Amino acid sequence: MLDKNGIAKRIAREVKDGMYVNLGIGIPTLVANYIPEGIHVTLQSENGILGMGPFPFEGEEDADFINAGKQTVTLLPGSSIFDSATSFGMIRAQKVDLTILGAMEVSEQGDIASWKIPGKMVKGMGGAMDLVASAKNIIVAMQHVNKAGESKLLSKCTLPLTGVKCIKRIVTEMAVLDVTPQGFKLLELAPGVSVEQVKNATAGRLIAEGNIPEMKID
């Protein structure tokens, strides 16, 4: 089983040189810490940054410099600032190469639910609906099961949807899976995790063919 940083490390391997990447709140944010040396990646923050840098040094934080999670950040040399319409314009126009975000549920059709639990929690969708509707390459970073022990990889989402047929790949603490027309295709297992365990934790159709390799992380 991976911890959150492990999931982030595995996803960081999907990031290629020259990519523009949007990282959602939570585990996706951690991905920035594990991007391999020598790879030049530009981070987009949908509140209006390209070229987002690390958190500021203590005492250098500035209220005018925040990311989409409202955290104080810095800008890297070569960065640019733009308004919210431009930001989502570049997202809709698929200029952002890779989007990594969290989810409450993903269905075997690639539907995603991530913003609302009826009667309980409604934080709003923020930019997630725009991102999932437009991004050409989306990876979901999440736990395989929720706090109640129920699978988050379903044949059909039960919560209100964020987007339909949009998720391509999922990385959890247990596995890497692709959404295929036949169902969730198991690509890689986390160290110490068996196919059986993934099967038990996956409510939707799982395809596990041949010898499933172990994830490479470091």
Next chain:
Amino acid sequence: MLDKNGIAKRIAREVKDGMYVNLGIGIPTLVANYIPEGIHVTLQSENGILGMGPFPFEGEEDADFINAGKQTVTLLPGSSIFDSATSFGMIRAQKVDLTILGAMEVSEQGDIASWKIPGKMVKGMGGAMDLVASAKNIIVAMQHVNKAGESKLLSKCTLPLTGVKCIKRIVTEMAVLDVTPQGFKLLELAPGVSVEQVKNATAGRLIAEGNIPEMKID
């Protein structure tokens, strides 16, 4: 009869303090020279200027500073530069208070033709179609008759249209006229011009009620 500068002078009286004004090529451009002292007007040039100033001094012309007529211009303090989409965005959103442009023909319904003579001349509509379709207040500056001596104020335009039901007011070398549901309403006469002369030069319905005052110009 007025000369071109006379027409421009009369139109300049329509310009009020605080207005944002777009001036077309030709006579409209001359209006800028006659805006009364003490009135603060901001000129928009649709290639991307607010706060356009006069022509540069000899030797100070710069290829990067031009107006919509491709003439070298200067910027006034407090000016701003923007792209073409923003420029026409502010035009469509009716942020520009007054548009002054030329025409080949105007109909008594307020239709305007100004961009094409089939088989003869097709320069393109440039920004004219956008301007007439959106502006809340449009004044046409033109000669009352064309070079062949034919009226340019018609019951119906004969040339391809630039816009429909959009012109509110016309200033020619002979008169000031408003487009009304009943036809061209004669508001003012140029010095030395009679109602009869305007009638003869107007092919569309002309309404001349009561005593028509003489234009005030200076």
Next chain:
Amino acid sequence: MSKIVKNVEEAIRDVNDGATIMFGGFGLCGIPENSIAALVRKGVKGLTCISNNAGVDNFGLGLLLQKHQIKKMIASYVGENAEFERQMLSGEMEVELVPQGTLATRCMAAGYGMPAIFTPAGVGTEVAQGKEVRKFTFNGVEKEYLMEYAFDADFAIVKAWKGDTEGNLIYRATARNFNPVMAMAGKITIAEVEHLVQPGELDPDHIHTPGIYVHRIFQGEKFEKRIEQRTVRKK
């Protein structure tokens, strides 16, 4: 005809009960805090507020919320505000949740004189309910889009870093966010700035919001510029 108003009270003088107002800002970053405080003092009620977020319990739009001045909130993310959630779940306040890009683009549409736009955001979700869905082939891909209408706001209240007396505005870093698109979209646009300067002091090439969009401008008395999530690293 000067755009300068002498203080925030004069700037919001005709913001009355029932007004629809756009508020610039993302989280607490770049919000027109002087104007919000003045609206609280003025006590106008029944407001429809268009803003990406709803502030926190004791700052930003949260202050209007506490006084029950907001009838309807149009926002994309309201997660940081307990009182908001209470008023929403209890039905005291009407809430329209809009995807963030749709929110920004509906502002932009108003500013660009476009009555409606098409976006794929929300297709197949509850956001699409009752909306026109249309297929377009764009860049060779056929896809469904929602038609979303331009906002129609009586006022846009924005905050800029610098502004001149012609109404030209320049924003600083991510305090830009929704401010420029809302500034374009208000029937009356009110700008509070940190630094009010004379015409000619701002470079025409660097203006973010041309003055034509701004009807009233004033230098804010005090900017707290509260930080919502202070995240730092050690030196």
Next chain:
Amino acid sequence: MSKIVKNVEEAIRDVNDGATIMFGGFGLCGIPENSIAALVRKGVKGLTCISNNAGVDNFGLGLLLQKHQIKKMIASYVGENAEFERQMLSGEMEVELVPQGTLATRCMAAGYGMPAIFTPAGVGTEVAQGKEVRKFTFNGVEKEYLMEYAFDADFAIVKAWKGDTEGNLIYRATARNFNPVMAMAGKITIAEVEHLVQPGELDPDHIHTPGIYVHRIFQGEKFEKRIEQRTVRKK
């Protein structure tokens, strides 16, 4: 993966016969003159060019026109070019005249991922022929609008004043014009700049075109920057 190309030939290496290309510029102001000259030298044919104007007889797009490299021209105003008029009237070249705001907004639509937009420009004129007309009530006024589609261009070739190696661009004065909206809209965007600088030399707040839109960038060898209408006043 560097965006810097060593010269204009490398920048246009894959601009082949039949390509659809957007060219920034208004009149001769802000046109990518190095790239146009290279396309003339390369001799690519059958081009569809999207540009507000078509240059003059011996400069700008007029050079491509002389060599009969343009199959179709999409423009708003072509009045300054005798050879253009000849090719258009004789039917040698296909011409689509588009209102200037529609031209700009169709570029913007592509850059903003919007498949279509609505504009009142051209309603009731021959521009409306064959197009969907739709009524909207916007700001309380009911009006007819044309639906116009986003452009689909293989390349956008733009000219900026300064650019950095990340592709960020800054334009100077009215040489901005169509360049930013076209830069956003090209599937491949090529930028020629007067000054190529290192990352960090441009202020992030003053970038007109964020680097994400720009795929190739180079410093032009020579900029003639011809003036079309030299108008001056005496000192």
